[in-house]
Amino acid sequence: MELSEADQDRISAAIKAAERKTSGEIVCVLARSSSDYMLYPVAWAVVLALVSPWLLLAFTQFPVQRILLIQLALFIVSFLLLSAPSLRAILVPRGVRRTEAHRAAMEQFMIRGLHRTENRAAVLIFVSLAEHYARIVADDGIASKVDQKIWQGAVDAVLAGARSDRLADGFVEAIEQCGAVQAVHFPPHVQQDVLPNRIFVI
Structure with missing residues (x-):
């Protein structure tokens, strides 16, 4: 408006x-x-990235290097998605x-x-x-x-x-x-x- x-x-x-x-x-x-409430997308992306290795270790046989790459990719993708204004408003x-x-x-x-x-x-x-x-x-x-x-x-x-x-x-x-x-x-x-x-x- x-x-x-x-x-x-x-x-x-x-x-x-x-x-x-x-x-x-x-x-x-x-x-x-x-x-801008950017703290919230960052915080949620960090939480998702920190949880993902435990799930990957429990349910896959991926080597550590691949798990770290997946963790990094998950952080970047989730941060970018959650930074969208419409989703950011829901998080706060x-x-x-x-x-x-x-x-x-x-x-x-x-x-x-x-x-x-x-x-x-x-x-x-x-x-x-x-x-x-x-x-x-x-x-x-x-x-x-x-x-x-x-x-x-x-x-x-x-x-x-x-x-x-x-x-x-x-x-x-x-x-x-x-x-x-x-x-x-x-x-x-x-x-x-x-x-x-x-x-x-x-």
Whole structure:
């Protein structure tokens, strides 16, 4: 699922419109995946390669050199097969995927400088497609005034948009909801718009 240039322009316009009503900031990040999860294909390939010699020794009369070659070939083939994105997704436990997506959201919050705004009222809308994960990360200023549950509507909106192949619509709705919450607690004043009004695709 990709965002076209027109989609990205719509999202930028929605951020600008929302920020006109609040002194808070909104940043959006779309990740294709929160991790490459390459550890899992490697680990499974190693396990298969380590088990294979015992089976070959028990059930065949192959010489050691042939067994070592089979072991090496099995490692390479299984690693290449299990590295396919569809199979890799099956290998990674759901809890691990959610943990990685959460880590990536927090990392993006810091990388994009949301913690450096003067009133600490910035909000990150983070979506990771591979993990089917969305999170609103609010800085301390707004988080101290708004319960985390309040952001659930924005999370639901962006996830619904992703599921129905209307990702840009989901982002726009989430931006509008976040902006409305920010406007209640941080009305607009003459604060400089310090963060980019765009979506970052990583």
